Amino acid sequence: MASEKTLRDLFHDTLKDIYFAEKKILGALPKMAKAAQSEELRAAFEKHEAETEDQVERLEQVFKEINQPARGKTCEAIVGIIDEGQEIMKGYKGKPALDAGLLAAAQAVEHYEISRYGTLKTWANELGLSEAVKLLDKTLAEEKKTDEALTKLAETGVNQHAEAA
Numbered sequence: 001m002a003s004e005k006t007l008r009d010l011f012h013d014t015l016k017d018i019y020f021a022e023k024k025i026l027g028a029l030p031k032m033a034k035a036a037q038s039e040e041l042r043a044a045f046e047k048h049e050a051e052t053e054d055q056v057e058r059l060e061q062v063f064k065e066i067n068q069p070a071r072g073k074t075c076e077a078i079v080g081i082i083d084e085g086q087e088i089m090k091g092y093k094g095k096p097a098l099d100a101g102l103l104a105a106a107q108a109v110e111h112y113e114i115s116r117y118g119t120l121k122t123w124a125n126e127l128g129l130s131e132a133v134k135l136l137d138k139t140l141a142e143e144k145k146t147d148e149a150l151t152k153l154a155e156t157g158v159n160q161h162a163e164a165a
């Protein structure tokens with residue numbers, strides 16, 4: 001029998017998408033930290049790497065709440081965003097605009113995550129998954145805070161440094 005494809009299925013599919021994405025991000029953040037020239041940007045990436053580890057665990061708890069194994073499904077969107085970040089790392093290695101490019105790539109990642117977690121939280125609420133709502137909201141807040149911290153870094157030096165060749 002074909003699956004009914006209800007909101008619950010969509011929630012589960014999207015959970016697999018973000019689980020894959022978080023693991024991919026967990027692999028990319030140390031490389032971005034290593035590549036960053038500014039100490040503050042490096043510290044921001046390292047801080048978010050630790051947060052991302054917690055976020056992966058939170059997703060595993062959400063899988064548990066819907067009685068499903070924690071399993072990811074390839075998310076082409078995050079693969080593309082992270083590939084672009086790697087292109088910047090290669091193309092701008094040792095150049096003044098490297099950090100501005102890394103920062104922009106990281107913000108693209110955060111915006112993707114904010115979109116996903118916002119949707120998942122809304123759906124979890126609709127589905128009456130109260131524990132999931134709390135877990136997803138906690139991560140959503142972390143992603144938003146990270147995005148804001150990156151914006152601040154961009155405004156307080158990283159972009160100016162990129163202009164001064």
Ligand SMILES: [Fe+2]
Nearest residue numbers: 022052055113
């Ligand atoms: Fe995340």
Ligand SMILES: [Fe+2]
Nearest residue numbers: 110113143146
């Ligand atoms: Fe994030």
